[in-house]
Amino acid sequence: MLARAETWWTILKICLEERLVYRGDFALGTLMRFLPIVTQIFLWTAVFAAAGSGLIMGFSPDDIIAYYLLTMLARAFSSMPGLASGIARQVREGEIKKFLIQPIDLISYLLLARIAHKSVYYLVAAGPFALVYYLCRSYFPGWPPLEVFAAFLLSLVLAFLLGFFLEATMGMIAFWFLEVSSLLFVYMLFTFFFSGHMFPLDFLPDPWRTFVDFMPFKYMAYFPAVVFLGKVQGTELVHGLMIQAAWVLGFIVLCRVTMQAGFNRYSGYGG
Amino acid sequence: MSYQPSYLGVFLTFVRNSLVRDMTFRANFIIDTISSMSWMIMNLGFYVLVYQFTPNIGGWGKYQFFVFIATTMFVNSLVQAFFMPNAEELSEQVRTGGLDFALLKPIDTQFLVSLRRISWSSLGNFFVALLLLIYAVPRIEGLELSLWQVLLYPVYVLMGVLILYSVMIALAATSIWLGRNQSLYDFWFYITNFSRYPMEIYEGTWGTPLRQLFTFVIPILVVINVPARLMAKPLAWEHSWLAVFGVVATLGSLLGSRWVFKRALWSYRSASS
Numbered sequence: 001m002l003a004r005a006e007t008w009w010t011i012l013k014i015c016l017e018e019r020l021v022y023r024g025d026f027a028l029g030t031l032m033r034f035l036p037i038v039t040q041i042f043l044w045t046a047v048f049a050a051a052g053s054g055l056i057m058g059f060s061p062d063d064i065i066a067y068y069l070l071t072m073l074a075r076a077f078s079s080m081p082g083l084a085s086g087i088a089r090q091v092r093e094g095e096i097k098k099f100l101i102q103p104i105d106l107i108s109y110l111l112l113a114r115i116a117h118k119s120v121y122y123l124v125a126a127g128p129f130a131l132v133y134y135l136c137r138s139y140f141p142g143w144p145p146l147e148v149f150a151a152f153l154l155s156l157v158l159a160f161l162l163g164f165f166l167e168a169t170m171g172m173i174a175f176w177f178l179e180v181s182s183l184l185f186v187y188m189l190f191t192f193f194f195s196g197h198m199f200p201l202d203f204l205p206d207p208w209r210t211f212v213d214f215m216p217f218k219y220m221a222y223f224p225a226v227v228f229l230g231k232v233q234g235t236e237l238v239h240g241l242m243i244q245a246a247w248v249l250g251f252i253v254l255c256r257v258t259m260q261a262g263f264n265r266y267s268g269y270g271g
Numbered sequence: 272m273s274y275q276p277s278y279l280g281v282f283l284t285f286v287r288n289s290l291v292r293d294m295t296f297r298a299n300f301i302i303d304t305i306s307s308m309s310w311m312i313m314n315l316g317f318y319v320l321v322y323q324f325t326p327n328i329g330g331w332g333k334y335q336f337f338v339f340i341a342t343t344m345f346v347n348s349l350v351q352a353f354f355m356p357n358a359e360e361l362s363e364q365v366r367t368g369g370l371d372f373a374l375l376k377p378i379d380t381q382f383l384v385s386l387r388r389i390s391w392s393s394l395g396n397f398f399v400a401l402l403l404l405i406y407a408v409p410r411i412e413g414l415e416l417s418l419w420q421v422l423l424y425p426v427y428v429l430m431g432v433l434i435l436y437s438v439m440i441a442l443a444a445t446s447i448w449l450g451r452n453q454s455l456y457d458f459w460f461y462i463t464n465f466s467r468y469p470m471e472i473y474e475g476t477w478g479t480p481l482r483q484l485f486t487f488v489i490p491i492l493v494v495i496n497v498p499a500r501l502m503a504k505p506l507a508w509e510h511s512w513l514a515v516f517g518v519v520a521t522l523g524s525l526l527g528s529r530w531v532f533k534r535a536l537w538s539y540r541s542a543s544s
Contacts, residue, residue, distance in 0.1 A: 035461040038481075039468055043328065046472040051325040182302040189306075193313050203320055 015116030070225035078163030078220035087171025165251035175262030196222025304395035329471030337407035344400035362446035427498035437528035444535035490520035
């Protein structure tokens with residue numbers, strides 16, 4: 001047990017150091033990522049000016065900007081750059097063999113590496129994020145009550161887990177198709193549009209609105225943001241968190257099952 | 272002996288070679304085309320959604336804005352087809368020392384590194400844009416197309432492409448100084464992001480300086496706004512300065528980027544040879 005914990009700790013430490021090498025690039029990249037927010041502010045200001053009404057589907061101009069800023073934070077938790085394509089590459093090039101030989105579980109290893117990666121990211125990105133949020137503080141309605149804030153943090157952690165296991169499952173499909181880049185592109189398109197990263201999902205007309213409610217994507221950006229803004233409250237909030245947790249559990253199982261099935265049919269391509 | 276290479280001949284060879292290369296992996300080509308199209312269609316969906324709540328954005332009605340989006344697609348597809356793969360390759364060639372071979376050839380280096388590879392799949396969006404344009408223009412209320420608009424539109428689209436090319440090649444040339452410029456594409460994306468909206472939306476204490484910066488210093492707001500306005504709005508004399516400025520901005524950015532590229536080449540030290 002102790003030896004195992006020590007192994008995981010070592011893996012975590014190595015991954016942490018690996019990520020810290022490029023910290024300057026990281027901080028700059030994070031700050032640049034807020035540039036599209038600037039154009040969004042101008043765009044929505046123009047939209048509200050022409051619309052004449054103070055609210056669009058319950059969102060005020062300030063709400064929308066706050067919403068975009070919050071989805072950036074949620075995406076910082078739920079987006080997993082390179083996870084699925086990394087798994088696919090390892091399958092294609094045969095690197096994945098080492099997980100069959102070594103006594104290390106593939107999913108746990110990837111999860112630890114991702115936690116290390118994300119921790120460093122938050123450490124470095126905290127500065128730029130705090131700066132931008134401070135500059136934009138007038139758009140926010142203020143701190144939510146403590147229990148709502150706790151629910152917000154919980155939904156962020158769940159968003160991280162959902163993003164990880166969903167994308168890992170996508171990566172496991174490579175055991176069957178080897179090249180999954182076009183599939184991943186479709187996935188990226190879906191998450192971008194239906195996670196609420198592009199606009200608040202309340203704006204969608206009805207058949208689509210119901211569709212996104214039955215999809216896991218909205219828990220990766222939309223849900224944490226509206227929780228913070230106090231747009232989901234009471235039992236609705238509790239239900240939302242439960243459905244989010246259910247999606248996480250579902251994908252944990254699915255990810256394991258596809259990995260096992262994949263290992264069974266794996267035939268060791270590459271050198 | 273003075274040898275004058277045939278630039279057109281060389282360019283046509285590049286065009287043919289790239290087509291052969293793209294057609295070798297045909298399934299990949301089709302997937303690439305479809306994926307870049309679906310990206311633009313999703314983007315269009317976003318604006319269809321926005322126009323449910325507002326009659327206009329910065330004075331642009333729905334169908335006028337469709338013309339704006341079509342213009343964006345024309346310009347971007349041309350830039351992505353002709354220049355994007357080359358700019359990416361340039362920064363890689365600097366790192367590996369492959370630029371040596373381009374310098375040795377008896378042809379203008381900027382021409383060679385800018386047009387070597389053409390990505391045909393990016394041209395898919397060109398046709399989507401054409402369809403969108405044909406759909407949107409007759410639906411704009413109170414617009415009577417004059418011959419001038421139809422003739423000048425493609426010219427200004429091309430000028431927009433040249434301005435974006437200048438920004439791109441200047442950015443790519445910086446990799447000669449930096450050794451490697453991996454975030455080139457990111458930086459490019461964030462800069463051109465500003466050009467994708469009507470310039471009227473940049474208003475107020477922050478907006479006006481921003482608009483002036485991106486009109487007069489780095490003229491990326493000219494790229495889409497000028498041709499789109501030309502096509503989607505009735506010709507008006509008070510905007511003719513924009514049309515004149517478009518020409519000035521194009522020439523200025525081409526000369527400026529040429530200068531940056533030449534300066535950067537002087538600092539080139541071959542790597543790994």
